[in-house]
Amino acid sequence: MNKTIEDAKLFDYDKFLIIILPIISLLLFIFVNEEIALLFGLVISSILVYELIIYNERFIYGFNGLRILSFPSLLLFSYTIFISIPSIFVITKTTNEIENMYFFSILSFYILFPIGLLTSKYLWDINIDKISKMYYMKIKKSEYDHIFYKLLIHLLILCFALLFLYLIRIKKIPLLEMIKNPKSYAYMWALREEAFKLLEVNIIEKYLYSWNRDLFYPLGIVGSLFLCILYKENKYKVLFIIFLVTGLINNAITTAKAPVAQIFLSLISFYFLKEGKIKFKYIVLGLLLIFAFPIVIYYFTTNPLLRNTETILNALFYRVFLAPADVLYQYYKIFPSMHEFLLGRSTKLFSWLFEDGTFNIANYVAKIWWRMPFTTGFANAIYLGSAWADFGLVGVIFFTLLLGFLTNLFQQKLLEASNYKKNVIYVMLVSGLVMNFTFSFISANYTVLIVSKGLFLCFIFVLLLIDFQKYYKAKIKI
Structure with missing residues (x-):
């Protein structure tokens, strides 16, 4: 007998958040500094908007999707923990007028990303009923x-x-x-x-x-x-x-x-x-x-x-939880006030159109931020950094929509290739790529994730698996 989410009465994380987040917001306004409470309230409101947009698909796009480590859920979780919430502490320590656009761009993710997901789902649908059955599956053998x-x-x-x-x-x-x-x-x-x-x-x-x-x-x-x-x-x-x-x-x-x-x-x-x-x-x-x-x-x-425990742990804590949002802020601080928008030069996708070629944006930001003009280091930021540096708010909107669109496409093709089962295809690719949709995601742009990290190779591999299975099944019937 196939179970459903409702049959087993699994704890629904997304429903819980819809109920508890307004209460948390109210408590913050009562007990916490007014500025911090307001910023947290805006983040909480944005998350609630996201939850309402994807409510019917929350088992694959919401926090519930973490049960099968779905790509949209991993991105949502990582973005919230390592970008949205830390950005509050970044803003409270700055006085630059660009902070409003920085924060607005971050919050816009919770509207634009789900729109991209749902638009893509209209073209490449994901079967939510089959997803709910995956919650209870054990890893399975397959003929492949x-x-x-x-x-x-x-x-x-x-x-x-x-x-x-x-x-x-x-x-x-x-x-x-x-x-x-x-x-x-x-x-x-x-x-x-x-x-x-x-x-x-x-x-x-x-x-x-x-x-x-x-x-x-x-x-x-x-x-x-x-x-x-x-x-x-x-x-x-x-x-x-x-x-x-x-x-x-x-x-x-x-x-x-x-x-x-x-x-x-x-x-x-x-x-x-x-x-x-x-x-x-x-x-x-x-x-x-x-x-x-x-x-x-x-x-x-x-x-x-x-070299002492406190220094090392503080450095690690900053690097993991605060640096991604802090680095992103530097991009907003530098462009366009210190350097004009790059109009696509930060990525090889567009830089070939320019005579000067690719602009090494991560190194450029590092030189200014660290005040080390000869450093070879990189200040790597989430995709929002290069999107803003290239095209401003238009880039932020376009690339966030595109992120949702491509994420759903990849997730749907992987589910199709694995036939909605926890077989070697699904488990190997999801487990092997978790880093790309978590820690790498919060510190890399599109080019790095798709090309340098090899996501395009995985996508091609998944498409080949789908075609191979069709050929394999047709051959068996003959």
């Missing part, structure tokens, strides 16, 4: 598992080849240098820049290294784990162990903090999809695993005189 095993073998060979080629290209391995010279914090920072961002290779090769780190290994790890758990055969166990060990090495060697965290986030996401919930002890363990490597890197890249 043996094919995915072969695909994973080929993916592992590709990962090995790219890792080997990368090791040949770099002069020194940052991770080993960090172990040998733990006090050379400035040297470590420069070496990390040279090992990836400033690596002197052609653009295709750099993309391949990026995909290997941010896409191929995470997908390979969770895909092999899926087969390992369902079939319990030694060949799957060996495949998973090799993927995991070499993936951790590959993602750690540059000492970049996010790639290692991504692997553990993908594993936790896999566990959540498998169990349908996470016990508190596993939440704590998961957080420790996700943040362990970043804490170690913060320690070794910090001045030895400042």
Whole structure:
């Protein structure tokens, strides 16, 4: 018997928020500073508008969709936690007149994003009844598992080849240098820049290294784990162990903090999809695993005189919870008051139309914000930053609508490819891409997410899977 949401009386997060958020807003006006209460009230009102717009589709677009880690729900959750709420604290510390447009742009997400989702849903519909059944599903075997095993073998060979080629290209391995010279914090920072961002290779090769780190290994790890758990055969166990060990090495060697965290986030996401919930002890363990490597890197890249628990934890807290909104504010502060709008030059999608080519906006903002004119560092911001810097409010409106449109399209095609089941297709792609729809989303523009992070490759892969299944079923009938 197939259950529905109503049959099981599952807790409805979106209904709860519609009831509780007005109460929270009222309490804030009573007990909190008037300015902060007003700003929180505007955020809460915007979330309520979002909930009302998507109410009938809340099981895929609302906070309820987190039960199956739907892409729209992941974006909504990440945006609210890491952009909307922190923006309140950014505004209270500034006096620049642009803060109103900054805050308005952030709140407009809650109207424009769902409009984009629903417009796309009109063309590529998602079956909400089937979604509700996925809430209770266990991970499932499928007739394509043996094919995915072969695909994973080929993916592992590709990962090995790219890792080997990368090791040949770099002069020194940052991770080993960090172990040998733990006090050379400035040297470590420069070496990390040279090992990836400033690596002197052609653009295709750099993309391949990026995909290997941010896409191929995470997908390979969770895909092999899926087969390992369902079939319990030694060949799957060996495949998973090799993927995991070499993936951790590959993602750690540059000492970049996010790639290692991504692997553990993908594993936790896999566990959540498998169990349908996470016990508190596993939440704590998961957080420790996700943040362990970043804490170690913060320690070794910090001045030895400042290496204490409070400094490192404060830096980590700021980087995760406050920096995304703070960086975005700098884009609004700089454009157009310090530099005219770029009219598309910040992205390779349009920069080829200009004689000067691509404008390195993240580096430009970093130079002004950090007051370091020769820095090679990047002040990476959510897509709103480049949208504003390119086209102002028009860019914010267009790219937010487009975000909703494309997100629904990708989600619908993935559900079609997986036949609304928690099979290897759905679990591998969702678990492997969680980072892209959470932490990467809040600190990257369209070009980075779609090209550098490899989302377009995943979309093409999903389309090929749909066509393959049609061919496979037609062949069986013959």
